[in-house]
Amino acid sequence: MDGKTSRMEAELFCLHCNKETPHTVYYAGNILKRIKCEECGSEIEIRREKLLENYALDFIERILTKPYRxxxxLEGDLKKFILSLPIRIVTKPYRIVKEVEDILKKEE
Structure with missing residues (x-):
C-alpha cells in the first residue's frame, strides 16, 4: 500500500436518511476506510478485522453447504458435473490459497 489518503464523492443509499444521498468515501491507499453521508453526517468505519471475521464465517458456511450444492x-447436469470434477479437484486448493492470499495482502 502506498499510504496515500484520498476521497471520492458518490450517491449511495443512507440507512439513516432512508434515501439516496451524497456520500464521501475515504480511502487509505486503495483500501476503503470509511463512508460518510453528507446529508445527515452518519459515518460507517470499515474495520479490516471484522471483514476477515465475516470472511471466515462465509468460508465455513461455504464448506458446510458444499455437499448440498x-x-x-449432480442432479442438474450429470455429464457436465462428471467432466468438470477432475479439474475442480485439482484447482480448488489453489483457488482457496489465492483467495486467502488476496485477503491477507489487503491487510498489509
Whole structure:
C-alpha cells in the first residue's frame, strides 16, 4: 500500500436518511476506510478485522453447504458435473490459497 489518503464523492443509499444521498468515501491507499453521508453526517468505519471475521464465517458456511450444492449440480447436469470434477479437484486448493492470499495482502 502506498499510504496515500484520498476521497471520492458518490450517491449511495443512507440507512439513516432512508434515501439516496451524497456520500464521501475515504480511502487509505486503495483500501476503503470509511463512508460518510453528507446529508445527515452518519459515518460507517470499515474495520479490516471484522471483514476477515465475516470472511471466515462465509468460508465455513461455504464448506458446510458444499455437499448440498454439489448434489444439486449432480442432479442438474450429470455429464457436465462428471467432466468438470477432475479439474475442480485439482484447482480448488489453489483457488482457496489465492483467495486467502488476496485477503491477507489487503491487510498489509
Amino acid at each position: 454439489m448434489t444439486k449440480e
